[in-house]
Amino acid sequence: xxxxxxxxxxxxxxxxxxxxxxxxxxxxxxxxxxxxxxxxxxxxxxxxxxxxxxxxxxxxxxxxxxxxxxxxxxxxxxxxxxxxxxxxxxxxxxxxxxxxxxxxxxxxxxxxxxxxxxxxxxxxxxxxxxxxxxxxxxxxxxxxxxxxxxxxxxxxxxxxxxxxxxxxxxxxxxxxxxxxxxxxxxxxxxxxxxxxxxxxxxx
Amino acid sequence: xxxxxxxxxxxxxxxxxxxxxxxxxxxxxxxxxxxxxxxxxxxxxxxxxxxxxxxxxxxxxxxxxxxxxxxxxxxxxxxxxxxxxxxxxxxxxxxxxxxxxxxxxxxxxxxxxxxxxxxxxxxxxxxxxxxxxxxxxxxxxxxxxxxxxxxxxxxxxxxxxxxxxxxxxxxxxxxxxxxxxxxxxxxxxxxxxxxxxxxxxxxxxxxxxxxxxxxxxxxxxxxxxxxxxxxxxxxxxxxxxxxxxxxxxxxxxxxxxxxxxxxxxxxxxxxxxxxxxxxxxxxxxxxxxxxxxxxxxxxxxxxxxxxxxxxxxxxxxxxxxxxxxxxxxxxxxxxxxxxxxxxxxxxxxxxxxxxxxxxxxxxxxxxxxxxxxxxxxxxxxxxxxxxxxxxxxxxxxxxxxxxxxxxxxxxxxxxxxxxxxxxxxxxxxxxxxxxxxxxxxxxxxxxxxxxxxxxxxxxxxxxxxxxxxxxxxxxxxxxxxx
Ligand code: SF4
Numbered sequence: 001x002x003x004x005x006x007x008x009x010x011x012x013x014x015x016x017x018x019x020x021x022x023x024x025x026x027x028x029x030x031x032x033x034x035x036x037x038x039x040x041x042x043x044x045x046x047x048x049x050x051x052x053x054x055x056x057x058x059x060x061x062x063x064x065x066x067x068x069x070x071x072x073x074x075x076x077x078x079x080x081x082x083x084x085x086x087x088x089x090x091x092x093x094x095x096x097x098x099x100x101x102x103x104x105x106x107x108x109x110x111x112x113x114x115x116x117x118x119x120x121x122x123x124x125x126x127x128x129x130x131x132x133x134x135x136x137x138x139x140x141x142x143x144x145x146x147x148x149x150x151x152x153x154x155x156x157x158x159x160x161x162x163x164x165x166x167x168x169x170x171x172x173x174x175x176x177x178x179x180x181x182x183x184x185x186x187x188x189x190x191x192x193x194x195x196x197x198x199x200x201x202x203x
Numbered sequence: 204x205x206x207x208x209x210x211x212x213x214x215x216x217x218x219x220x221x222x223x224x225x226x227x228x229x230x231x232x233x234x235x236x237x238x239x240x241x242x243x244x245x246x247x248x249x250x251x252x253x254x255x256x257x258x259x260x261x262x263x264x265x266x267x268x269x270x271x272x273x274x275x276x277x278x279x280x281x282x283x284x285x286x287x288x289x290x291x292x293x294x295x296x297x298x299x300x301x302x303x304x305x306x307x308x309x310x311x312x313x314x315x316x317x318x319x320x321x322x323x324x325x326x327x328x329x330x331x332x333x334x335x336x337x338x339x340x341x342x343x344x345x346x347x348x349x350x351x352x353x354x355x356x357x358x359x360x361x362x363x364x365x366x367x368x369x370x371x372x373x374x375x376x377x378x379x380x381x382x383x384x385x386x387x388x389x390x391x392x393x394x395x396x397x398x399x400x401x402x403x404x405x406x407x408x409x410x411x412x413x414x415x416x417x418x419x420x421x422x423x424x425x426x427x428x429x430x431x432x433x434x435x436x437x438x439x440x441x442x443x444x445x446x447x448x449x450x451x452x453x454x455x456x457x458x459x460x461x462x463x464x465x466x467x468x469x470x471x472x473x474x475x476x477x478x479x480x481x482x483x484x485x486x487x488x489x490x491x492x493x494x495x496x497x498x499x500x501x502x503x504x505x506x507x508x509x510x511x512x513x514x515x516x517x518x519x520x521x522x523x524x525x526x527x528x529x530x531x532x533x534x535x536x537x538x539x540x541x542x543x544x545x546x547x548x549x550x551x552x553x554x555x556x557x558x559x560x561x562x563x564x565x566x567x568x569x570x571x572x573x574x575x576x577x578x579x580x581x582x583x584x585x586x587x588x589x590x591x592x593x594x595x596x597x598x599x600x601x602x603x604x605x606x607x608x609x610x611x612x613x614x615x616x617x618x619x620x621x622x623x624x625x626x627x628x629x630x631x632x633x634x635x636x637x638x639x640x641x642x643x644x645x646x647x648x649x650x651x652x653x654x655x656x657x658x659x660x661x662x663x664x665x666x667x668x669x670x671x672x673x674x675x676x677x678x679x680x681x682x683x684x685x
Contacts, residue, residue: 034249035250035253035254035257036253084360176258176364176365176368176369179368179369179373186222186237186369189237197472198468199468200267
């Protein structure tokens with residue numbers, strides 16, 4: 001998992017509430033055998049029309065937001081199906097942080113498995129970010145260490161995060177990364193096992 | 204100081220595999236458990252391998268991993284190779300598996316190899332599954348391997364990746380339940396009926412949070428095939444894993460298998476395996492007792508494996524349920540299944556018979572079914588007109604063994620379709636599917652809506668019962684066919 005420390009990036013506003021994972025990545029994209037390459041399905045029905053043509057008015061299709069790394073969206077982002085493809089698609093598209101007033105629980109967990117930072121801010125702060133994101137300057141800074149978001153105008157917002165999750169994010173530790181910290185213990189276990197149960201070594 | 208209480212079989216396997224324990228502060232009791240055997244297949248592994256690549260990680264123990272192709276494969280024309288698989292997405296997943304295992308150096312039995320088959324048939328058959336092991340696979344019926352006294356359960360794709368990378372799994376410990384089945388079953392009653400009886404008794408969520416150990420003389424008397432059937436269905440009762448302590452039957456089965464220890468190593472392994480049993484003073488959090496003599500041949504009527512009734516009974520009425528949610532779901536089940544409350548279940552006409560799946564596709568299952576077919580032939584009967592009956596061996600080796608015994612001849616002569624190995628109609632991910640509205644007598648493990656094909660109707664039962672149903676053209680009491 002990629003560590004998340006500090007991100008300076010463009011912010012794109014998506015002023016919709018209850019964006020479910022079906023909207024984030026529709027089911028026709030779930031038959032893939034990869035986690036990568038899902039960007040093509042991200043917000044598919046919002047980004048493209050029935051003929052597969054880009055909808056020019058959709059925020060992520062507009063030139064000024066094409067390289068956005070942060071998304072600011074309405075309440076209850078990521079509700080619905082548990083598909084891990086939702087954070088995979090966002091990450092593949094280049095988005096590393098989503099800001100909202102609230103996130104659906106499973107989506108929230110899936111984000112932390114994958115290095116996508118979900119940031120919860122207060123309603124008025126989200127509203128302000130949304131407004132500023134629509135203006136000419138779209139740069140924000142998200143700093144996980146100090147738990148702050150700096151808006152395009154320089155306003156500073158503080159956010160809360162579980163300390164264990166924060167530590168894992170900062171170090172880029174997914175469950176595998178965390179377990180690999182115990183690699184020495186695994187080595188020792190394997191050595192002991194090889195002596196006690198040698199028949200398992202040559203199978 | 205009070206003496207420590209005894210340990211259960213589950214406690215012993217768990218303790219033998221703890222690499223590290225988190226949460227000494229008591230916050231969470233997660234342990235890192237070492238995994239002795241990791242089985243993989245084409246459907247739940249591609250993203251795990253992709254995840255490894257994205258993070259520049261390697262498969263830690265390719266030698267402790269075994270791959271098969273089973274869920275997606277067709278059950279005919281396997282000799283033509285993966286390139287000939289018609290479904291493009293299935294073909295892609297199969298080819299991806301081949302590339303991934305070649306890249307990682309993982310042992311693999313490709314489609315068409317005589318050693319290939321359903322993952323939970325292949326592991327034991329190869330002697331890979333051994334007592335006292337921890338075994339995982341991205342498939343919930345991994346509980347099957349518990350028949351050998353191994354702690355075995357299903358995992359998700361993220362966990363598949365975790366095991367590939369670390370050969371460990373993060374786990375919290377379950378509670379202990381013991382199901383004791385005493386006595387001896389009546390003729391025509393076997394392991395599948397035991398399993399359905401247990402689910403009927405505890406419900407589909409009754410085992411949630413537990414690992415179940417099966418004990419009692421009726422369990423001891425079961426063959427390894429029977430024990431695998433019993434443990435296979437444990438997950439349908441909500442328990443993570445099922446266990447049977449190893450004994451002479453286990454060792455007898457294992458001896459001489461390709462991956463079983465040989466010579467001096469065999470003696471060493473045997474001594475180790477014999478340490479895996481529940482101490483006489485071990486305490487279980489929950490105990491269930493069943494008398495095998497009370498179990499009749501069972502069949503499911505609804506869309507949950509807990510919807511079991513004796514084949515002699517009538518379909519229950521939704522009115523009988525006190526709980527309004529249960530009543531509503533019973534109504535929905537009856538409607539979906541096309542059954543009337545009170546109708547004798549044995550009157551239900553069937554369209555399809557499926558003898559197969561990791562629950563019941565081993566040699567013993569096929570022998571039992573072939574016996575019924577042979578009896579019918581003697582009496583001048585065959586598969587009832589209009590019934591499509593298929594027999595799908597669990598592996599290429601099971602198929603070869605059955606053919607050596609002439610079982611395929613019996614099945615064919617009686618009008619059954621003799622197929623090539625795979626998951627087949629258990630899950631409708633390959634060409635073997637029910638058509639909408641078709642009613643199936645099935646030896647598989649899930650009767651969920653649409654499990655065997657959209658709008659298909661599944662009745663779970665034993666291989667003997669399924670064979671009897673094929674001849675009768677309706678759900679039938681196997682005891683009339685013995
Ligand atoms: S036979 Fe059915 S339950 Fe068993 S592994 Fe295959 S799909 Fe899963």
